[in-house]
Amino acid sequence: MIEDGPRRHPRKPRRGDLPIATIAELAGVSPPTVSKVLNGRGGVGEQTRRRVEALLRDHGYRRRQAAGVTPCVEVVFHQMLPSIAMEILRGVQQVAGARDCTVGFTDVHRRVLVGQSWVEPMLRRQPTAVITVLSQVTAEHSAQFAASGVPLVAVDPIGDLFPTPAVGANxxxxxxxxxxxxxxxxxxxxxxxxxxxxxxxxxxxxxxxxxxxxxxxxxxxxxxxxxxxxxxxxxxxxxxxxxxxxxxxxxxxxxxxxxxxxxxxxxxxxxxxxxxxxxxxxxxxxxxxxxxxxxxxxxxxPFGEIGATAARLALSMADGHAPAQERYELNTALVVRGSTAPPRAG
Structure with a gap:
C-alpha cells in the first residue's frame, strides 16, 4: 500500500494576489465593473466606484503585467523647466533601462488648464509605475492609482500624500x-x-x-x-x-x-x-x-539622482515590495559663484 504523503494545505493568496473576480464578488459587482474602475473608465456610479476602490486598496491589489507587453514607467510633469525635466528623466532612464523598461513622459498642463483629469488617460495606458513631478498631485489622485494597482511615487509634492512615498532634496x-x-x-x-x-x-x-x-x-x-x-x-x-x-x-x-x-x-x-x-x-x-x-x-x-531614486522605488513597488519609509531626502550642495560677497562697509 502506498501511504499518503503530508497533506498540502491550499496556499492562501498573498496580499495583492486576489483576482478581479474575487474583488468583484466582495464588492457585489461584476468583474467588468471592477475592470472599469481599474482602468479609470466611466459608466460606474460614484458610490460603487468608491466601494471597489476601497476594496482594491485594502487588499493591496497589484496589476499583473500582460504577457508580451514591455513594462513602462511614466513620468508626469506640469510646466517643468526643460533643464530640470531632462535631468530627472535621465535618472529615471538610467534605472528603468537596466530593467528593460521603457520610459514615457507627459506634460499635463493643457488638461489641468481646462479642468480635465489627467489620471484616467494615464491609467488607460496601463503603466508599470508612475512618477509625478507636479504640485497638483493630491491624495485623491494617490488613492486612484492605489485602487488601480499602479505604484505611484511623488517627487517633491507640496502636501502629504501618505501612504504614497515621496522623493526630494533636503x-x-x-x-x-x-x-x-x-x-x-x-x-x-x-x-x-x-x-x-x-x-x-x-x-x-x-x-x-x-x-x-x-x-x-x-x-x-x-x-x-x-x-x-x-x-x-x-x-x-x-x-x-x-x-x-x-x-x-x-x-x-x-x-x-x-x-x-x-x-x-x-x-x-x-x-x-x-x-x-x-x-x-x-x-x-x-x-x-x-x-x-x-x-x-x-x-x-541632485535632480538626476532624485529621478533615479524615484524609479528604483517605483519599480520595487511594482515587484510587490512596500516602501521602507515615507519620504526619501537627498543631499543638496551649495555652489558658490559670483553673486555673493561681503556687504559694503557701513
Whole structure:
C-alpha cells in the first residue's frame, strides 16, 4: 500500500494576489465593473466606484503585467523647466533601462488648464509605475492609482500624500547652508523670498533660513520676508518691495533660481550692482544660473539622482515590495559663484 504523503494545505493568496473576480464578488459587482474602475473608465456610479476602490486598496491589489507587453514607467510633469525635466528623466532612464523598461513622459498642463483629469488617460495606458513631478498631485489622485494597482511615487509634492512615498532634496539643510554662507560673509540684514505657505518644500526652505539666523543669534525681521510664487515675475515684484524699504537688505535668499532671476532684474531697476550692493542666493542650480552676469550662487538639487531614486522605488513597488519609509531626502550642495560677497562697509 502506498501511504499518503503530508497533506498540502491550499496556499492562501498573498496580499495583492486576489483576482478581479474575487474583488468583484466582495464588492457585489461584476468583474467588468471592477475592470472599469481599474482602468479609470466611466459608466460606474460614484458610490460603487468608491466601494471597489476601497476594496482594491485594502487588499493591496497589484496589476499583473500582460504577457508580451514591455513594462513602462511614466513620468508626469506640469510646466517643468526643460533643464530640470531632462535631468530627472535621465535618472529615471538610467534605472528603468537596466530593467528593460521603457520610459514615457507627459506634460499635463493643457488638461489641468481646462479642468480635465489627467489620471484616467494615464491609467488607460496601463503603466508599470508612475512618477509625478507636479504640485497638483493630491491624495485623491494617490488613492486612484492605489485602487488601480499602479505604484505611484511623488517627487517633491507640496502636501502629504501618505501612504504614497515621496522623493526630494533636503530643502531645510540646503536653505540653511545658503543662509550660513551669507552670514559668514558678514551679512546681517538678509531678506528672504519664499513660495506658498502650503508648499512643504517652500516651508522647509523658510525654516532652514530661520534656523541659520537663530544659530547665529540674529533676530528674524518679519519685514524682510516676502511670500509669493516661485516665478521670475514674483521674484522681481517681491524684491522691488524689499529694495524700496528705508533699510533694504544687503542680501536676499530666494525660494528658487527663477525668483533669483527676478531679483537680478529688480536690482538693475534700482541701480544696484550684484554683488557689490546686493548679494543673491538661489535654489535649484538650473542651467541659467551659471550663465548670469555675475553667475548665481545657489543650492544645487541632485535632480538626476532624485529621478533615479524615484524609479528604483517605483519599480520595487511594482515587484510587490512596500516602501521602507515615507519620504526619501537627498543631499543638496551649495555652489558658490559670483553673486555673493561681503556687504559694503557701513
Amino acid at each position: 530643502n531645510w539643510s540646503g536653505a540653511l547652508a545658503g543662509t550660513r554662507h551669507l552670514l559668514d560673509l558678514g551679512h546681517r540684514r538678509i531678506g528672504v523670498l519664499t513660495g506658498p505657505v502650503k508648499d512643504l518644500s517652500a516651508r522647509a526652505r523658510l525654516d532652514g533660513f530661520r534656523a541659520a539666523l537663530d544659530y547665529a543669534g540674529i533676530p528674524f525681521d518679519d519685514g524682510l520676508e516676502r511670500r509669493g510664487v516661485l516665478t521670475f515675475d514674483s521674484g522681481r515684484e517681491l524684491a522691488a518691495e524689499l529694495l524700496s524699504r528705508p533699510a533694504p537688505p544687503t542680501a536676499v535668499v530666494c525660494g528658487n533660481d527663477l525668483q533669483a532671476l527676478g531679483v537680478y532684474a529688480a536690482a538693475r531697476e534700482a541701480d544696484l550692482r550684484i554683488p557689490d550692493d546686493l548679494s543673491v542666493v538661489g535654489f535649484d542650480d538650473i542651467d541659467q544660473a551659471a550663465w548670469l552676469a555675475p553667475p548665481l550662487t545657489t543650492v544645487r538639487q
